Amino acid sequence: MPTPRDLLNAAKAEIREVDPREVAARLDHYTLLDVREPDEYEQGALPGAVHVPRGQLEFAIESRLADKGAPIAVYCAGGTRSAFAAKTLQDLGYGDVASIAGGFNRWKDEGLEWALPATMTADQRVRYHRHLLLPEVGEAGQQKLLDAKVLLLGAGGLGSPAAIYLAAAGVGTLGVVDMDVVDSSNLQRQILHTLDRLGMRKVDSAKAALAALNPDVKVRTYDVRLGADNILDVIDGYDVIVDGTDNFPTRYLVNDASLLKRIPVVHGSIFRFEGQATVFYPYVGPCYRCMIPEPPPPELAPSCAEAGVLGVLPGVVGSIQAVETLKLLLGVGDPLVGRLLSYDALEETMRTFRVRRDPACPACGDAAGPIVLAEYDDLCMPHKVGA
Ligand SMILES: [Zn+2]
Secondary structure (H helix, E strand, O other), rough: OHHHHHHHHHHHHHHHEHHHHHHHOOOOOOEEEEOOOHHHOOOOOOHHHHHOHHHHHHHHHHHHHHOOOOOEEEOOOOOHHHHHHHHHHOOOOOOOOOOOOOHHHHHHHHOOEOOOOOOOOHHHHHHHHHOOOOOOOOOHHHHHHHHOOOEEEEEOOOOOHHHHHHHHOOOOEEEEOOOOOOOHOOOOOOOOHHHHOOOOOOOHHHHHHHHHHHHOOOOEEEOOOOOOOOOOHHHHOOEEEOOOOHHHHHHHHHHHHHHHHHOHHHEEEEEOEEEEEEEEOOOOOOOOHHOOOOOHHHOHHHHHHOOOOOOOOOHHHHHHHHHHHHHHHOOOOOOOOEEEEEEEEEOOEEEEHHHHHHOOOOOOOOOOOOOEEEEOOOOOOOOEEEO
């Protein structure tokens, strides 16, 4: 009967061990795999390590590390469990696996860099379980969402579903800009608000709804009219802007400010039974002015006047905006950059159209001068107020 020592020696004879310093010098080469227990991992880990406890290795590893040819450096506390883990990985078909000799203890003793990993609470693991099951999100992706800051322009038809889904998904900071009061005519489509909050500031009603849904979300409210004088301060520090505004003046202002701050804008608009969504990624794809260089005259601009809209329509378009926002934050999939998605509720069809960057765009084009934020009046007439 072999002793544990015999088993360890047998495993070590079949795997490669690597010195901590060699791994530390080539962190961009190795994928680090931590096979310790969760309580050990939470007290400190190698930077960027993937964490799969030894007991879950066989069943969990393929969803966490799909590339079986990638160089993997696996570690535990002292180098024993990682030796067995390395042997298991080899048996599973991973071709380039090494066990870090001496493990995390020797790594620390040699003064190499380590960090306290951001970890989720037990409640968060339950709440975001369906995200954690997706390799494209997983714990690292969920942590990105929890660390993310998204600014919602408008707590109305589009902003409502976007805010609710982003809060539910665990986006950690949501800013809400709106200067209106909840009115009974809003309730046909603005699902953030309720009958018992009529007359309340919309930002406060939004904050109450989001806080009731997910305590992980910090809600910052801006009960202001966005203008050339305040927009740069308001959008500062946000990762993504979700534009649910319904007028040309604000869209131009948002476009120009987002170019200055290089913050992507997830745009949505609705009219009667039709909606559109796209992503304006500064200097990567087209901007709003590439698509619509100047505001239409007021008599031709339906969004400057009140228009009818089917109640559910903003739910569809605002949800697409939420999807695009999550994709941008997670860095997965093909965001709607350079593509305009058009939804027709009566036909029940969706089409996408190419939108190209305009080299002659007055805002983001090659020959565009410095961006000067302009204020537009209620009739959609621009007048400059300085940068
Ligand atoms: Zn442009």
